[in-house]
Amino acid sequence: MRRRTRLSIAASLLLVTGLQGAASPWHPANFLSAYRWSGDDPRLGGLSGIEVSADGREFIALSDRGAITRGRFDRDADGRIAGIDTAPFALLKAGAEAPLDPARADSEGLAWGADGRILVSFEGVARVLAYDRVDGSAGNLPRHPDFAAMQANSALEALAIDARGRIFTLPERSGDEDRPFPVYMFDGSWHQDWSIPRDGAYLPVGADFGPDGRLYLLERRFLGIGGFASRVRAFALDQHGFGAGQTVLETTPGTHGNLEGLSVWLDDRGDIRLTMLSDDNFLFYLRNEIVEYRLPVDAADPAG
16 A cells, blocks of 8 residues: 555554564464565565465566566475566556556456456556456456445455456445445446455455455554554355454564465465565565465364
8 A cells, every 4th residue: 555654654664673573363374484575677566466376386466556467486395485487567558558547557456367367456446457468458347336435545455256256346444443344246247245344453455265265355454663463364155145254364563564465275285375465665665575374274164
């Protein structure tokens, strides 16, 4: 997200180093690795979305300034990221060959369908665009009437596609601390029949459907000089909507940076992998980082 002031982010760094070693709340997910993504690409930064292929090798990454790339992970024998091979970030296109207008290019959510289609959700002008490839022209999905009334900086942050090809998105804010987050589902037209309970000060920033069919929701809270805390909740979906949810990961403030993107997949050990990436806000003292946790399948609660 780009709305935070430089002062507040700089202040948060005062405690980040000291908090790196703090104990995390109990959760079933186990930390695997954190890989710093650096380079001289001027568009590398502000990372807001990531999608990983089923084998954990290929990925697509999104910036919140309307730029996207596709690349490949080099993994070691233990499955940790050892390197990245990626093309330069390219600007997302509008309906033709021209790039998106910068005023309409606040790209936040990313989803990668089984058919290869790439979906991107936006904040400033809340909408979802579809791409056949990362360098292709955009196709517009219809806009739900609610999208026009969403807060410009808190609109469609999280985006996911389920096994049936249905598209799910939700805004970063619900309008009140005791009001659930509305979930919008597109299956040819938009429906807003379901919601996800709001729990504490956490706000949703990324989502993905896991190999177990559950919706995994990455949430973040900002504590000023305390830095960022992150949480992942998993929700089963049935004809009645989303269940109560299970917290599979919760970090203490400062453990990681501003984690925004989430991809969920099954690794070679048969465990669920949570791949997340952090947004450096294009500030030299923050880092672009890819963080991975491993969630043993037997630690997940399908009824959650």
